[in-house]
Amino acid sequence: MIDTLIKKIEEKKAPIVVGLDPMLGYVPEMLQKKAFEEYGETLEGAAEAIWQFNKGIVDATFDLIPAVKPQVAMYEQFGIPGMVTFKKTVDYCKEKGLVVIGDIKRGDIGSTSAAYAVGHLGKVTVGNSSFSGFDEDFVTVNPYLGTDGVKPFVDVCKEQDKGIFVLVKTSNPSSGEFQDQKVDGTPVYELVARKVVEWGEACMGTKYSNVGCVIGATYPEQGKILRKLMPNTYILVPGYGAQGGTAKDLVDYFNEDGLGAIVNSSRGIIAAYKKEEYAKFGEKNYADASRQAVEDMIADINGVL
Amino acid sequence: MIDTLIKKIEEKKAPIVVGLDPMLGYVPEMLQKKAFEEYGETLEGAAEAIWQFNKGIVDATFDLIPAVKPQVAMYEQFGIPGMVTFKKTVDYCKEKGLVVIGDIKRGDIGSTSAAYAVGHLGKVTVGNSSFSGFDEDFVTVNPYLGTDGVKPFVDVCKEQDKGIFVLVKTSNPSSGEFQDQKVDGTPVYELVARKVVEWGEACMGTKYSNVGCVIGATYPEQGKILRKLMPNTYILVPGYGAQGGTAKDLVDYFNEDGLGAIVNSSRGIIAAYKKEEYAKFGEKNYADASRQAVEDMIADINGVL
Numbered sequence: 001m002i003d004t005l006i007k008k009i010e011e012k013k014a015p016i017v018v019g020l021d022p023m024l025g026y027v028p029e030m031l032q033k034k035a036f037e038e039y040g041e042t043l044e045g046a047a048e049a050i051w052q053f054n055k056g057i058v059d060a061t062f063d064l065i066p067a068v069k070p071q072v073a074m075y076e077q078f079g080i081p082g083m084v085t086f087k088k089t090v091d092y093c094k095e096k097g098l099v100v101i102g103d104i105k106r107g108d109i110g111s112t113s114a115a116y117a118v119g120h121l122g123k124v125t126v127g128n129s130s131f132s133g134f135d136e137d138f139v140t141v142n143p144y145l146g147t148d149g150v151k152p153f154v155d156v157c158k159e160q161d162k163g164i165f166v167l168v169k170t171s172n173p174s175s176g177e178f179q180d181q182k183v184d185g186t187p188v189y190e191l192v193a194r195k196v197v198e199w200g201e202a203c204m205g206t207k208y209s210n211v212g213c214v215i216g217a218t219y220p221e222q223g224k225i226l227r228k229l230m231p232n233t234y235i236l237v238p239g240y241g242a243q244g245g246t247a248k249d250l251v252d253y254f255n256e257d258g259l260g261a262i263v264n265s266s267r268g269i270i271a272a273y274k275k276e277e278y279a280k281f282g283e284k285n286y287a288d289a290s291r292q293a294v295e296d297m298i299a300d301i302n303g304v305l
Numbered sequence: 306m307i308d309t310l311i312k313k314i315e316e317k318k319a320p321i322v323v324g325l326d327p328m329l330g331y332v333p334e335m336l337q338k339k340a341f342e343e344y345g346e347t348l349e350g351a352a353e354a355i356w357q358f359n360k361g362i363v364d365a366t367f368d369l370i371p372a373v374k375p376q377v378a379m380y381e382q383f384g385i386p387g388m389v390t391f392k393k394t395v396d397y398c399k400e401k402g403l404v405v406i407g408d409i410k411r412g413d414i415g416s417t418s419a420a421y422a423v424g425h426l427g428k429v430t431v432g433n434s435s436f437s438g439f440d441e442d443f444v445t446v447n448p449y450l451g452t453d454g455v456k457p458f459v460d461v462c463k464e465q466d467k468g469i470f471v472l473v474k475t476s477n478p479s480s481g482e483f484q485d486q487k488v489d490g491t492p493v494y495e496l497v498a499r500k501v502v503e504w505g506e507a508c509m510g511t512k513y514s515n516v517g518c519v520i521g522a523t524y525p526e527q528g529k530i531l532r533k534l535m536p537n538t539y540i541l542v543p544g545y546g547a548q549g550g551t552a553k554d555l556v557d558y559f560n561e562d563g564l565g566a567i568v569n570s571s572r573g574i575i576a577a578y579k580k581e582e583y584a585k586f587g588e589k590n591y592a593d594a595s596r597q598a599v600e601d602m603i604a605d606i607n608g609v610l
């Protein structure tokens with residue numbers, strides 16, 4: 001799957017991913033009104049509003065981008081109707097030819113991680129048939145439980161040609177609390193990075209592994225060191241834009257082949273119409289604002305590479 | 306919520322929790338057959354079989370136990386129908402007066418953790434109304450992202466009188482890979498434990514905090530040390546039974562008041578009928594086998610306290 005992702009990044013000349021992390025507050029009034037008229041001010045109504053919002057953004061941007069990254073928490077908060085919208089979003093993006101990175105940050109003991117892996121990347125067996133529960137192309141994985149929490153995901157990646165991004169150094173302010181702690185001089189995130197390389201060797205694409213990692217744009221010094229430590233590991237980079245990471249910060253996340261990283265922006269793209277910069281589009285044309293924000297992000301990042 | 310849990314533990318004289326982590330292979334043939342006849346060999350069929358299986362176990366054991374711990378991965382693997390069964394199970398257990406610990410191991414950056422917290426413990430706002438997505442009483446939380454990944458859960462706990470159990474030292478064989486790494490002589494899990502105490506101070510019940518922790522029964526030496534380090538923190542203890550932890554291993558997880566820990570068993574209870582020990586019940590009476598296994602577990606644990 002990493003080869004598919006790289007092919008799409010090269011075709012679109014866009015090492016970016018759009019984070020479909022909708023808050024209800026991002027959804028334009030007219031879409032909320034229409035959904036609430038049909039379903040009431042209910043979980044179903046909220047889920048419908050978010051689905052229509054997502055569809056608008058995907059329709060306006062899919063030709064420019066290789067991938068999307070729906071954040072499952074934003075759907076899960078609306079219960080079952082929210083999860084239905086998550087699934088519809090995943091399926092629709094795949095129909096549109098996009099690679100879908102499910103930002104699920106799951107991770108558990110072996111048999112439980114296997115269930116997550118099957119539910120999000122593989123197929124579950126029921127009697128003589130098998131079914132995909134959610135069917136993303138990649139998912140994000142939390143490494144706190146160690147190898148036997150990650151390996152079930154790697155096994156499914158091998159069987160089904162899928163991929164994962166393992167959290168190494170996250171973008172949030174307090175990520176250092178445990179991740180930066182030094183063990184004989186080596187930070188915990190680097191110990192995780194070494195394991196990611198080891199896990200990834202069992203699941204290589206042509207040049208890069210199907211086991212990638214997450215390193216926040218907000219920690220460029222660590223990104224630079226980790227890039228060299230793990231040359232064949234693709235880096236999913238959150239934290240650009242709204243969280244404070246700039247294009248300049250991102251240069252060292254890429255290899256000399258111009259590959260090796262894919263940069264996420266969520267709020268900066270999907271809620272672009274709320275920013276002064278794109279206010280001229282107006283709420284009604286929120287999707288066009290997102291398209292412009294995607295074009296600007298691509299230019300911004302390609303400008304420093 | 307911790308006070309409610311403790312009250313129920315004392316009433317039932319049972320510091321245990323039944324892990325509702327159904328694999329389809331645990332569900333007796335007759336229940337599978339009936340569900341497949343109605344819904345086909347589909348995700349819906351599997352979800353129905355699991356729901357009937359859970360209901361049987363809950364009906365047979367609810368009067369003996371204070372709490373259940375459904376593992377969401379086991380439902381998530383069956384996609385939307387699986388999540389519907391998860392929700393039905395949570396709601397049914399609450400109707401039966403049980404405390405529900407959602408074993409979700411979520412954790413993300415601030416705004417995303419807030420969405421998980423709202424979806425599983427709180428209420429999400431839609432227009433002028435608010436709704437519970439899943440509505441467990443407690444959830445498990447992964448600490449890898451640090452304070453700003455955990456605090457949104459604590460905030461919801463305070464507002465809604467709910468609780469969390471933060472992963473400190475997990476029960477699986479490779480849990481030590483990162484958790485046991487020493488930082489100036491102190492293992493990472495102990496750094497996490499200290500933060501759990503700090504987070505928990507903001508959210509105390511009468512004696513114990515609503516912010517508990519997870520320490521596997523399979524690491525009794527660490528359990529003993531951590532118990533002393535965090536006297537007001539309730540410990541959720543997985544790993545008893547099928548994973549190898551014995552009652553003798555559990556003594557030091559409890560305080561002198563006989564409280565401070567709640568021990569989980571999943572497979573050992575819900576698939577009891579498959580064990581030689583309980584084979585006499587037969588597949589048809591799987592729920593009676595589970596009841597007997599619960600009684601034996603309570604006696605086993607109370608026997609060493």
